[in-house]
Amino acid sequence: MRVSGGTSRFVSKKCRKLRWKPLSDSLQIGSEMFAIGSWDDEENEVTLWKSANNGDFQLVASVEHKGDVTGMCWQTTDLLATSSSAGQANLYKLEHKKLCRIQEWGELHGRGGGGATCVAAYGETLATAGEDGKVNILNVRQSNPVKVYDSADSCSINDIVFPRSSELLTSNMRGQMKLFDLRSNKQEASSVYMLSNDQVAINCLAKHPSQGHIVITGAENGLLAVWDLRQGKHPTTILSAHKAPVSEVKFHPDQPDHIFTCSQGGELWHWNGASIRTAGVHVSAMNGSGSLDTTSSPWLSSEAVKHKVETTSLISQQPLPINSIDVLGHSVLFGGDNEAFYILNNILL
């Protein structure tokens, strides 16, 4: 393993989502903070932790959360948005070492036991999607949804992401992804993408940090798929990854040649796509429509990805699922149903 140093802590609640707080300035390196959202407990909560210099952790703030935390993301360095299984979305502000809920959008997603399943943020806009197949577009300054797609999908939506400020991408339990153009008034998706002919749920979406048309998805059967949203309705590449359903996929925010995945089988993998470039493989697009220049992402190269990605398992397999993962700099944060969070430092990229 090329990892040195890791710390962990039991938090007595099953972790559903863990997210590093974005650094507001470089002075914060070394004392990063992160938020954890819990699930499956009688009283769930959102907690904020800070890593102290001696490797220990300190609970900075905690706040009650109604329902499971199903999705969580930092809108700005101080605003944290969550989606809840009770069907609502919440916005918390970090002020004077306390998390206060400054905004609540209730009853966004009624039908279905799971309520809202995911949340995504872009600028001042938030989007939530739920088990009822609805998508809500919210603005932090307004207490009512800006736009509602009542029947965005005919089944449960699992994850949502903004490829660009004007576009919204959702994935559902049937293995389809739908792209919505937020500028138009249509209630239907502008494009539909299919993973395969089988109805395999797509659990998570990850968007390339700089090239918004590249998306990687993790599916219920453990497959990873790389998509180019501009081309075709099917994935560019499919990688058989974990044996268990993929819980989360994440691009490294500064080095997108690296992705991290975690699974319900308790595995945590680091995929090093940079090895494809260095292998000198000519990156070409599918369908023979001409070759992309080498500045394009190596993830789109189908043949190369199959054979040349260096994959490292960062930890030994855990007995309980790992639900969420986030990466910042050289640190990977993850946690799951064993009620603990872990941080691995000095990941070599």
Place this chain on the structure above:
Amino acid sequence: DPKSEGYLLPQLLHWISLHFKDCEDGARSVLSQSSDSPEDHVLYWDTLLDFVLQGRMDQARNLLKLHTDFNTDMFASMDQLLRKMPLPSNTVSCGDFLIKWKNWQMEVVSRVQAGEFAVYPQLNNIAEILAGSEEALDGMANKCKTWYQWMVYRLLYTNPCVATYDLGVYAQQAIDRFGGLDTLTSLDSVLLGLTELDLPQVVKELCMTLDGLWFPAHLLDILCHANSLNPNKNVIPNIAGLREYLLLEYATSLMSHNSLWQAGVIYFDQCPVQGRQRLEALLERVALTSNYKANKVIHIAKERGLHSVVASTCKVMGMKALAGNDTGSAMTWALRSGDAKFTTFLADRLLAEYTQSGRFSSTDLLDNLGASIIVSERLTFLGKYREFSRMREEGDNTGAADLLHSLLWSRLAPKYFWITLLIDAVPYLTSDEVLFTSDQTYQ
């Protein structure tokens, strides 16, 4: 831990010293009071006695040195005795140790009888204890808070090589001295059971007194592993069965918890005989509050080959979706469960929707059924009919007509739908183009 090999007494002494720390407090108090004659401190002799009883000779000697009369012969003699006392260790065999110890004790006895300590009664008392005199040790019983404390002290000075199977006898004697079996507390009962190596008794007491089964279950698990590592034949018979019983009970209690059920699964995995069946039965009872949780349950069941649980979970989720009028999700769950009846039921519903509203509600589902179209005949029909209706919309009349004909011919259609099919066929029959051959019309 009465199950270990080797010397029992050092471990017992260690255990007592961990639980009865008064002597340490006493020593601190004596030391902190800086005076010329520490022996006048009210706790001095008691503390010294405690150290001696617990076999902590170094600390006893340190305290002794503080005595103003330390330079006298008797104190020197006492110090020497304390220093020379052999303590059992793993490097010396039991036989050798016993010889040394007996010699030492004889020396003590002779010094006492010679009256060396006659002037100081407290010192004499200590010497008597060192000599193993029953009288002196009996007198110590009043100092002890519990019977097992006294038992260990007695053993130290009368039978330091005590074997595990003899411990029960000494325990009984100690209990009798301290008021008999009637006065036993539940902790006492557990300890008595331990000394008598009566494992079922111990477990029974633990289960009765403690709230949850966490302690007995884990204790049995550790003992079982230790047992299997023991090169001798099974020290404890039937331990595996007892362990499994406790683990099953504990895991069952976990499964009813809304969050700890996942931990319960892991415990069931460790029960080779009955774990799987119990898990199968209890996994179905986990409350499926969301898709996310249902997926986790399904994954757990799949990993262990519990296909019936997978199927029933999918059906439950499908029914829930249906109750929320979400036919699309319901159909996806039905297809995942592979259940033909449920799929047929949902296909019927979708067809009914069509006949009422003239449109399909879940077109993206129907257009992309893929391999799962064959799960149920009704679904096949539905899928094909949707294809027909799409072709019709797109104006592909020949293809539509062909498809319609095959639909009619294959008798896949449910009875209530025949009318619709026939009505659909009418435009094709009456149109100018020859869309149906005569054979087809005949049928």
